[in-house]
Each structure stands twice: as structure tokens, then as C-alpha cells.
Amino acid sequence: MQKPAKTKAPINHIIAHRWSPRAFSNKAIEEDKINALLEAARWSSSAFNEQPWRFIIGKKEEETWKKILTTLVEWNQQWAKTAPLLVLNIAKLNFTHNNKPNDVAEYDLGQAVATMALEAVHQGLFGHQMTGFDGKKAAELFNIPEGYKAVSVTAFGYYGNPDDIPADIAKQEINERSRNELKEMVFSTTFGK
Amino acid sequence: MQKPAKTKAPINHIIAHRWSPRAFSNKAIEEDKINALLEAARWSSSAFNEQPWRFIIGKKEEETWKKILTTLVEWNQQWAKTAPLLVLNIAKLNFTHNNKPNDVAEYDLGQAVATMALEAVHQGLFGHQMTGFDGKKAAELFNIPEGYKAVSVTAFGYYGNPDDIPADIAKQEINERSRNELKEMVFSTTFGK
Numbered sequence A, B: 001m002q003k004p005a006k007t008k009a010p011i012n013h014i015i016a017h018r019w020s021p022r023a024f025s026n027k028a029i030e031e032d033k034i035n036a037l038l039e040a041a042r043w044s045s046s047a048f049n050e051q052p053w054r055f056i057i058g059k060k061e062e063e064t065w066k067k068i069l070t071t072l073v074e075w076n077q078q079w080a081k082t083a084p085l086l087v088l089n090i091a092k093l094n095f096t097h098n099n100k101p102n103d104v105a106e107y108d109l110g111q112a113v114a115t116m117a118l119e120a121v122h123q124g125l126f127g128h129q130m131t132g133f134d135g136k137k138a139a140e141l142f143n144i145p146e147g148y149k150a151v152s153v154t155a156f157g158y159y160g161n162p163d164d165i166p167a168d169i170a171k172q173e174i175n176e177r178s179r180n181e182l183k184e185m186v187f188s189t190t191f192g193k
Helices: A031-042 A063-071 A074-080 A105-122 A135-141 A167-173 B031-042 B063-071 B074-080 B105-122 B135-141 B167-173
Strands: A053-059 A085-092 A126-130 A148-157 B053-059 B085-092 B126-130 B148-157
Touching (some): A031 A053, A031 A105, A053 A063, A063 A074, A063 A085, A063 A148, A074 A167, A085 A105, A105 A126, A135 A148, B031 B053, B031 B105, B053 B063, B053 B105, B063 B074, B074 B126, B074 B148, B074 B167, B105 B126, B135 B148
Antiparallel strands (some): A053 A085, B053 B085
């Protein structure tokens, strides 16, 4: 299932074709594709090249996968359980070189996770990020130390069958993708104009 | 000048070829390419599809470009002044639907800016993000209201001539790109392992 963005200017294929499905196929993701996802994130940019991202990856039927799933809010669990790969995305909050707060740690984590989601499209996969999860529970389950923060979870997989997820959730799969107009987010003289 | 990442797995071209140069060409960026950059950011993903990103864009010789340049720390000004396009990246800190704090506003801004930087590669351009700038001054110069935060500035352009920037900065252009090993950022059972 493809849901290419109705863009007003031609843009790169993997950017236009990225979307966030909820019905994933049971098919496992090949190891070389998982490596490509992680490698793409690794080469993302960050302030002072700090690379303030950490990932805990769980493959279906592994204990880690189950633990990540239990951190999700109930509504997300209903569909995310179809995904063969769950990744917990963690920010390192202080700079390594001076231990001072890194104000863009989460911003840079967002860059890495976005890059991973785009690489997924390149690999014929899809990713769906969630913020509806219990970060405190994740910290306990995975012994995440002070100075690190679990920010989001991404479900990855091949596209599946909407019939495999609850009907009310499956309905959202066919909604058209929408975004605000550029004039609402792009200004050229002062804020808002 | 190309500096493809020495990746350990094949990844998408625009991800592997993105890097952050400091010597930009004087050549202006075509309008359709600027639109493509913005359109790519627009279709980025965000929590609740909030799209908490705002961009103030300044083209060289425009007042906005000069104002953005003056917010940069001196060291960044020395090279960023070669860039034909400067973009101030701003996060909307509260959700629109309920006015509550959006904990992932900056994370989602990071996603949009990363996507814009990748589209730049697709367009034959490069982007270089900076956090070395005065956000308070930017807020004053552009009347950025409460509830919004200027997080970073991106310089965009075609690649230029390292001789056009100070020699000590130009030296950094030829450094090999480096990243930590995956084992330092990817775990599979518990944090750190």
C-alpha cells in the first residue's frame, strides 16, 4: 500500500513515500536491512558530532520486543504488536566532552530517527513512531541510567493487512495524508509573515 | 566535493552523501529548489501531526538573511556568510489542539530539519546546521512570540571553494567524516548491552 504525499514540488522518492502505517506484515526484517536502518541513523548529523542517540532494538519473539511492547499505551499495543521490529529511541542528555546539558539532544535524536524512517522506505519497509508509551517503565525495564531519556518508540516492518488490526484503527490507514500549507510554517520577513 | 560516509551497510544515496560543508558557492539557489526543501520538511512526521516547525528563510542580500547572520556566533559567521540561504528553525512548544506542552516539539523539529537537509542532497545542494547562535536575539529580531523557540539555523547552498573561507576553518572541510561504532549506540537486551 502506497500513500505518496501530494507534494506541491517534486521531492525525493523516499521522502515523498514515507508514511506511518499501523498494519505490518508478519514477515521478519532481514538482518542486512536492520543494519541499513541503524547505519543510516548513525550517519545523521548532530551538534559537536555528539551523536546523542541510543537504540534498544527488539525483534519479534525476543524478550526485548515484548518488553518494549508493554511500555506502549494500550491503543498503540493493539496495532504495534503486528510489527516485527520495535526500537526504543533514547537521548543522551549531556555532552560527552564536558558533561554539560546538550540542549539539542532530543532534536538530534529526532534527526537520527527521521533518517532511519527514511532509510526504511529505501529498504521497502515502513516505520511508525510513537510517543504514547511509558518512558519511566522503559527506563526501569532496560536499566536506562540517569542522563538518558527514552523519547519515542518506532515500529518497523513490511506493510501488512489492515484486517489484522482492529477495525477502528484500520480505518485510519486509508485516511489521506494531510499537512498544513507552507504559508502557515514558512516566513520571510518576521514571525508569521 | 563529495564526502560519502564510509558505511558498513549500503544505504540510500541522499543519506550517505549528506555532509555539512562550510564553503558555499555564491550561486543563488533556484526558487523551485527552495520550494522542494520546504516541501520535504512539510511532509515530515510529527506527534499528533502537530507539525511543530516554523521556518524563517533569508536569501542573500535580503534583510532577513543579514538578520539571521547577525544572530550567529562570530566563528559561524565567518563561513556561513558564504551561504546563499539561511533558515532559522523554530519549534512550537505547545500543542495546538489543547495548548498543553508538546514534549517532542524539538524532536519533531529535528525530524523536519533533517528531512530538509536530505532533500538538499537530492537537489545537488548541501545544508549545514548550527546551534551556535543567539536564540534570544533571534526572538527579538523576528518577533518570535512566547510558546515558540528558535532552536537552530541551517545554511544552504551549492558547494563552493574552501579558499573563500578562513584557512583554519577550511582545514575542517577535508577531515574525514567519523562516527562512533554501532555497538556504542545500539543495544538489544538492556541499556549498554
